[in-house]
Amino acid sequence: MKKLEDRVSIIDSISYDNVDFEVIAYNDLQGAQSIETAMGLFFANQAGLKMKQVRVRLNNSTVKTEAGALYYYKGKIKSKSNMGGVSGLFKKAVSGSITSESAIKPSYSGSGEILLEPSYKHYIMMELDDNSIIVDKGMFYCCSDDINVKGVIQKNISATLLGGEGIFQIELSGSGIIVLECNVPKEELVEVDIKPGEELKVDGNFVVARSSDVNFSVTKSDKSLFGSAINGEGFLNTFSGHGKVWIAPTQPMYEKMSYGLPTQNNSMNNTSSRQRG
Numbered sequence: 001m002k003k004l005e006d007r008v009s010i011i012d013s014i015s016y017d018n019v020d021f022e023v024i025a026y027n028d029l030q031g032a033q034s035i036e037t038a039m040g041l042f043f044a045n046q047a048g049l050k051m052k053q054v055r056v057r058l059n060n061s062t063v064k065t066e067a068g069a070l071y072y073y074k075g076k077i078k079s080k081s082n083m084g085g086v087s088g089l090f091k092k093a094v095s096g097s098i099t100s101e102s103a104i105k106p107s108y109s110g111s112g113e114i115l116l117e118p119s120y121k122h123y124i125m126m127e128l129d130d131n132s133i134i135v136d137k138g139m140f141y142c143c144s145d146d147i148n149v150k151g152v153i154q155k156n157i158s159a160t161l162l163g164g165e166g167i168f169q170i171e172l173s174g175s176g177i178i179v180l181e182c183n184v185p186k187e188e189l190v191e192v193d194i195k196p197g198e199e200l201k202v203d204g205n206f207v208v209a210r211s212s213d214v215n216f217s218v219t220k221s222d223k224s225l226f227g228s229a230i231n232g233e234g235f236l237n238t239f240s241g242h243g244k245v246w247i248a249p250t251q252p253m254y255e256k257m258s259y260g261l262p263t264q265n266n267s268m269n270n271t272s273s274r275q276r277g
Helices: 035-046 085-099 157-162 225-230 251-256 271-276
Strands: 008-016 019-026 052-065 070-081 106-116 122-135 140-144 148-153 168-182 190-194 199-202 207-211 214-220 235-241 243-247
Touching: 008 122, 008 168, 019 122, 019 168, 052 070, 052 122, 168 207, 190 199, 190 235, 207 214, 207 235, 214 243
Parallel strands: none
Antiparallel strands: 008 019, 019 052, 052 106, 052 140, 070 106, 122 168, 122 207, 140 168, 148 168, 190 243, 199 235, 207 243, 214 235
């Protein structure tokens, strides 16, 4: 029986304030029990698709995660769910229900190693330095303890009604490391700098994150409604202000592909197996 280190490769890592964040990828999977699964694994290996996990090493430190993300941990680690009393729990429950995020973000403190759930998705690690970004719903995965995670309402009515992101998104602010779960690898993200007076217009909702100082609205692709109707573009997601925008231009293409994966669930959530047991 091999140790974990003999079966995985570290494909990304970053350290901050006595916490080591790593993305590990399994070199190969050999547990197929059917021809269908074996074929899926074969084509996944041919395409370079690896099952990945986020591993966090604590050294007398603390990390926060999305609820349900924990797989297992070892060491001298204590878990805690900060609810902030009845009123705080109510506010978080309301925020969670409208942002599709869990209401409570558990934290783990001490010294040891934490493994979060394996997945075929991709993980983006970023460092915040007393600043904040807004990300799509469902992208938050884990972060340093000093990062504040909250739902924020769209500032523009057009963005709320036509932007495709809903009424709320997630704001991450403070100093530390954030880990996001993404549908595309970080190598395929395009970082765009927006200066005052400039606009970025995108035909679709494949902007995955933006600086909090960047405004989001939906505008006509032409000066007139008639022109917008006949040029085939209609309305465009528009970003202005000052800051950065992260685009995933390849994301729509992946969403159109339906050739199948080694598992019916991209995220290897084991809830169904627990229910069967």
